[in-house]
Amino acid sequence: MNNALPRWVDIGLMPLVNVAVAFLISGLVVLFVGESPVEAAQLLVKGAFGSGYNIGFTLFYATTFIFTGLAVAVAFHAGLFNIGGEGQAYIGGLGVGLVVLSLDFALPWYLLFPLAVIGAALFGALWAFIPAYLQATRGSHIVITTIMFNFIASALMVYLLGGPLQKSANLGPRSRDFEVTIPKMDWLMSPFGVDVGSSPLNITFLLALVMAFVVWVLVWRTRLGFEMRTLGLSPRAANYAGMSEVRLVVIAMMISGGLAGMMALNPVMGDQTRLQLDFVEGAGFVGIAVALMGRSHPAGIVPAAILFGALYQGGAELAFDMPNITRDMIILIQGLVILFAGAMEYMFRPAFARLFARQPKAAIAKPEVG
């Protein structure tokens, strides 16, 4: 990392350039497959923002990605790489499901929803607790343990939905339908002249925005956030200042897991209204791309999440119009964004440093994440 870069270049221009490169390569792949990249891009944008219904879907996906992006970002700040968002979200869904399935006959949505939020966050946080605790006290690498926990979560959910939570064997592995649904967002969007129609956009979107703000307050305006960032920047400094690494690692990971778990509210309660398999659909991993692109700051994560929401929604429409370009294109773009905005973020830095250099030679090693 080079301090010579002006702030706006570092947090504004660099991510844009990295993402632009990712899209450029994706465009080449489209060309290679024999379709027109320009046309594909037009279809994608139209599919994502073409109508209120499409916008509704875009924001529905974005909701999910805000949660998982925030989850990854909080862990990043504490110097941890939480690659287990996928599993935490899956188990978070179990929390949602258990709350709703056991209380939905008795409570209206406005009482049930807060309980479900707590259930989601709690289960997600607990799923992150074991890897966090093992990392903090036994030194087992959190990346590996969280990967393992993703698989364990998946096996556990398949078992539960195919057994104890299953409604009937004929319907396949899923719970009974929820009796209570949460409000959609049409009431809020229609004053803006946007008719989200029957898209699944629901109030979880608002919760996601609230959580983005809460994360900002937590990380930059609280003592805990300061301690977490200190740990992330320099574990030795944190230790020297008397901060407990065990405590911080566990808390940071549980907040991260809780945020990832809350993601489950969106598909489970807001859309499918039952607990079924694979509702996470890789959102935990999209969170990595979103956090990297958003530079782990809520103000960057929300737009990055909307961009990925647009990609998911637009990509689905694109796959419909250009059968040669399947939805796997999105996975590829996601991978390229992670590569360029994450792993190769230093690649263009020297060039930028030459362009915008203010104080050359001020080189400070960036702390390691993970």
Added chain:
Amino acid sequence: METIIQLLDLTVRSAVPLLLACLAGLYSERAGIVDIGLEGKMLGGAFAAGAVAAVTGSAWLGLLAAIAVATMFSLIHGFASITSRGNQIVSGVAINFIAAGLCALLGQAWFSQGGRTPQLPKDARFTEITLPFADAVQNVPLLGPIYSGLISGHNLLAYVAFIMVPVTWWVLFRTRFGLRLRAVGENPAAVDTAGISVAWARYRAVICCGALCGVAGAYLAIGVSAGFVKDMTAGRGFIALAALIFAKWKPVAAMWACLLFGFLGAIEIRYQGVALPIIGQVPVQLMQALPYILTVILLAGFIGKAIPPKAAGRPYVKER
């Protein structure tokens, strides 16, 4: 006896791709490059093998393509983590997604079979080899069935996998290349001081890693199956990673770890829904999760301690 042989045979079959990927990871991680992109590289290799074997009708060209593609992914990972000094975990995650997306996309665009590659004829695959005298000794008690039922009757790549175990051991612990490879994983500064290029040693390690991942992919696509299927690696890269930790980054132990995980896989396939003595019926999902659970327990230090190479995950920055 017959069932035991069959179970062990199935064990070997499930263990081979794990073993190849695990040894691949061993080269990379011993040189200090953490690789969670084994899954993606294997997948890329499997797709390349399936696609090229389908087009050319040659298993060997398929294998070469698999090695080439997986090595290319390895070099991207290498470039990101050695030259760009990026985060190796992030890069590995990226490789997994790029491979998954690209394989499915190109598979659909080229063959229009929902991401599959066309079904391969027998001569475009690595088919099972019957070792000499396998039929003749079949009736010899004990050793006969083991030889003909377990040792004989795998494809070439399976034998390659097991041969690679002593080869890897020899390369890592008995050659200059291996010494340097391990040294850059433990103490790159010392290697640098000795006037040896850390970057070059690490690049060679990731190339070895890529090549083996390619073989693993080829084993899946043109060895045990007759073509590539979308997401055909199904998490094997991560089980291999788990096995690598389980084996504490040692080649021979890696073989045993992969055989253990392969055995769990074999039981899962063979005894689905069958009640076992004493424990009763074990949920399939528990068997599926067992390798991961065991690895977590191991990582927690409850069954010995798994200590990774010292410089693993850290980009090397020359002192100025």
